[in-house]
Amino acid sequence: MPLLARMLLSPLIIDIRAGAVSGLGDLLADRRISADGRVAVAVGPGQGEQVVEEIRPALSNADVFTVRGGSLESAGELQAQLRGTHYDALVGIGGGRTLDVAKYAATRLALPMVAVATNLAHDGIASPVSSLVHDGGKGSFGVGLPLAVVVDLDFVRSSPARMVRSGVGDVVSNLSALADWWLAHEERGEPIDGLAETFARTAAEAMLHRTDGIDSDHFLTALADALVLSGMAMAAAGSSRPCSGSDHEILHAIDALFPGAGNHGELAGVGALFSFFLREDDEAGSLVDACLRRHGLPRLPADLGLSAEQFAHAVLLAPTTRPDRYTILEHLDLDGSAVQERVDAFVATYGN
Ligand SMILES: [Zn+2]
Structure with missing residues (x-):
């Protein structure tokens, strides 16, 4: 019998609630993405560091990388830092810029990507597009969809209105x-x-x-x-x-x-x-x-x-x-x- 439907790529997990970040370690383990939390975490210079402290207990084996700005260059730097390493996934934590950089780097490295959004400023949190600055302009680049999208309302509430x-x-x-x-x-x-x-x-x-x-x-x-x-x-x-x-x-x-x-x-x-x-x-x-x-x-x-x-x-x-x-x-x-x-x-x- 023919399959009279289309297959649609989507994130495996969407978790939108207060306190969602504290469940990140379990989420990665339960889905066989990472048994022991050996993940790379990309954070922006803003609220990201604060979230890292929150997830530390859940992801004790994570290494943290700081991303500066939403440019093709910073995506390239992150990619270079992660090349030759063996992480189970890249977890991007932050607003649009950090997530766009992490999505792009993860796609280039063929790493599963988890998006942890700390604000709700734009629709890039679960999209297959990264908007990045390059050569003075801004371009949209096709990237893989995040494997999981986590929105913790506690963090959203404390980000600038x-x-x-x-x-x-x-x-x-x-x-x-x-x-x-x-x-x-x-x-x-x-x-x-x-x-x-x-x-x-x-x-x-x-x-x-x-x-x-x-x-x-x-x-x-x-x-x-x-x-x-x-x-x-x-x-x-x-x-x-x-x-x-x-x-x-x-x-x-x-x-x-x-x-x-x-x-x-x-x-x-x-x-x-x-x-x-x-x-x-x-x-x-x-x-x-x-x-x-x-x-x-x-x-x-x-x-x-x-x-x-x-x-x-x-x-x-x-x-x-x-x-x-x-x-x-x-x-x-x-x-x-x-x-x-x-x-x-x-x-x-x-x-x-
Ligand atoms: Zn838009």
Whole structure:
């Protein structure tokens, strides 16, 4: 009998709860990943060290490596440090940058990777994509999915509020990425993957209408679930397409032109709102706007410390950041003065 289904790669384990980190040693042993906790642990310069102390009792044989920054270079350094060693797995502990570096290094070394997320700033925690800085720019690299994804709500709660709530912006940007995907389907015949769309949209919808916030463990669990689902959407599609469209092109352009204007999720949220404005989709725009407002996330260029002219500059550059991607930006193909006019109208519409 034919198997009338598709096989989908996914992490073996998803563990989202308060105190999840203390179960890490057992989790590795139970799944025959590492019987005696002989693992390499990659931590960032932030909260990671604190988590290492927490997991010490569970992973007494672990060696700790510090990762500085989210670059291809730091991934290469970690890879070089681990080459010729015999660890059962690489455990990445931290926020997006550290996890992206660990995912990339683990893939190159063919090591199983465990992602321990200490904040919820973006959807990279369970995705097959690493976003890394190289040669002054930022690229997305296809990597293996983490074998296990652990989100300890105790750590999430103690990380800066800004790093937690910005994940909301990344998740709601799925909606504009999906609109771009459908546009590419209609204009270019690009195939849509319905399962990837289901995952990406469900994640976004789960955030869009919630009235609670990051003070609530229910909300944090839902946000972590949504980020995992977004990762699964990318795994199902085999690309970042379901979670990254014109919104992320604008994000990458702002990152390149005005580094530090906002973190990943914050920029994705602003990019999504502007993209819906370009599409003249007022209904989706006002839902995204209300959601970003509810969580105190940036919505306008000024919220990122950018002038309307600077934001327009980024919008104009945006299509070049992902030359293979067809979105509302490539579709409208606006020139400099038309972009400026749209940005000014955007600020006038949402600026009060
Ligand atoms: Zn993103």
